Amino acid sequence: MIDSSMQQFTFVAANKLEWREVTAPKIESAGQAIVRPLAVTRCDLDLYVANGTVPMKDKPFAFGHEIAGEVVEIGDDVTRVIPSDKVVVPFQINCGTCEFCQQGYTNACSSVPRFSAYGLAQSSGRDWGGGLSDFVLVPYADAMLVKIPQAVSLPVAASISDNASDGYRTVARPLKERPGSPVLIVGGMAQSVGLFAVQAAVALGASKVTYTDFGSERLAHAKSLGAEAIEVQYGSDTPVTEQFPIVVDASSLREGLIYALRSTQAYGICTGVSAPGRLINGLPVAEMYMKGITYEVSRVHARAKIEAVLDCSQCGKIKHLDVITRILPFSEAQQSITDPDTKIVFVRDEQ
Template sequence: MRAMVYRGPYRVRVQEKDRPVIEHPNDAIVRVTRAAICGSDLHLYHGMMPDTRVGQTFGHEFVGVVDEVGPSVRNLKPGDRVMVPFNVYCGSCFFCARGLYSNCHNVNPNATAVGGIYGYSHTCGGYDGGQAEYVRVPFADVGPSLIPEWMDEEDAVLLTDALATGYFGAQLGDIVEGDVVAVFGAGPVGLYAAKSAWLMGAGRVIVIDHLDYRLEKAASFAHAETFNFAEYDDIVVQMKKTTDHLGADVVIDAVGAEADGNFLQHVTATKLKLQGGSPIALNWAIDSVRKGGTVSVMGAYGPMFSAVKFGDAMNKGLTLRMNQCPVKRQWPRLFEHIRNGYLKPSDIVTHRIPLEHIAEAYHIFSAKLDGCIKPLIVPTAA
């Protein structure tokens, strides 16, 4: 098959790779019809995540058609259209039984925190992802779901991570009616978090970024107030000014490891691979929320030892909530919101790029060229 493979920081290519095979009786092989590049894929692309190995195929957002199933699979059959959550999980361990699918205890021998993630370095299990013509899906009776007949596959692919994660970010904020919600980051997850905040009763939604075209999308798609942090000496001071000098009730960090940091942070992250990025966005969130408020962290981080303002969080009495999204748990409500017309996930898609041109797709998305907000990948097998 043809698949994207990682060759080192800023170097990806499409090449021939062995088509995946059934390795366990509960596996399925899915022919990918749509995949996406996620902002967290850029952390891998930029060399920010430890143990990202040459030869791995990225891609944790994908949908497709079941091509083959193992002998134990009961819920799927060849020809089914399926959406696959980015979490690889067993469905039966202590954590899965409590709906913490992203913390599955049985699918990742390399970590005690996160479970398995498709196409996301060997710190997340080493599973190949869906930026390919075919992908192996373990625990096929647990993770994948049939795409509803009424749902477009370009909406479905965004439910496999970006929309579910943005919604989860707003959910973790414990938003109550009338709350002021600030979102750092106007990428796909930030846009969905801002949009979801309204569904949970927010009285005011603010989005902060430094790219005008993304802020314009935040205004039109999420109906949010916007601030370009590059236009202010201190965006935290501006957030205080615009909230009666109190701070927002809820702040969502939808940026993660690639926020602008200092020289030491970038050397230890990108050069020495000692930590998974910069804590700038997280510190802005801690400083911008009011005392007694809630910070929800959706941005992807690797291991970090750099200076997170934990003392400030403690002294302000903040609630910090975070996790990788347990995707499938969000689907029932999101299905209803989409079916009722409150959400149209594919409204943020700006580019549809053939798999053969995925190196250019990564370059466009990484360099923020051509107004790129969310690129979808179309495999040749589709």
């Protein structure tokens, strides 16, 4: 039985997040489920929201969106999970039946407000709850929830709800189309996504994985994962010494994006994991045109990628735990949420 109230980690203002008592969710329709979060990884974006780098209105909202947990209650029409199942909760809300969901574009589900996600209420205008809570309501349980294989740990499963799947998708399709190609990953502010991309590129057979960054710790981390690590201070005119058929921009910086695009060889593909600024001057559009390169930028379609990434983790092809830098109890979220670690995981204290 779920109590009428629960504890929720709440964004109040930049550098001010606190635990609050709020009304607990209830099942309101037959296709819903309630999940008790057991592990919640800090998304790369969460750090910048929490510390004010990405400004938010000072309007409280539930925090945390990379979730692995336990099903505690289901509606009458739910058939794919039962109470006690351990599940990944994809960070985006998606119905599974609309035209976009049917095509695998779960980021663009048309049944809910645009950009609907856990822990990011200010994007969609609706608070769907957050991972750092006693419970979360899953509105489309059969479409969204994915059972966690026994061989996959809860911290790893939580990361697969967003960042690990994001890193994977940046190289999976390009390497399938161009097997064995060398890959460049332009690292930076999307700290863990860039490193997850390194892991995926190595695992999926890239002949060479090069990782650039301005942060010494991330460079060392990328090298330990199998990349050639090169320090680069990104600028609009930073020299490009080599071009690659597959490039990932995980810098989240204007200058990093320009460097990534200029590093993409003729008819190559550059995938961006974020939009570093609404309008960017200095993009090498003429050069992109002459070389005929493809630039793809979007949020990951998380639900569509989760099972493939879980499979890679289950068989040991990708050791996602090697990207995680610290595991802490939920009770330390308030004092640790803005720590500079690359990838923090919060686990329920009694786990």
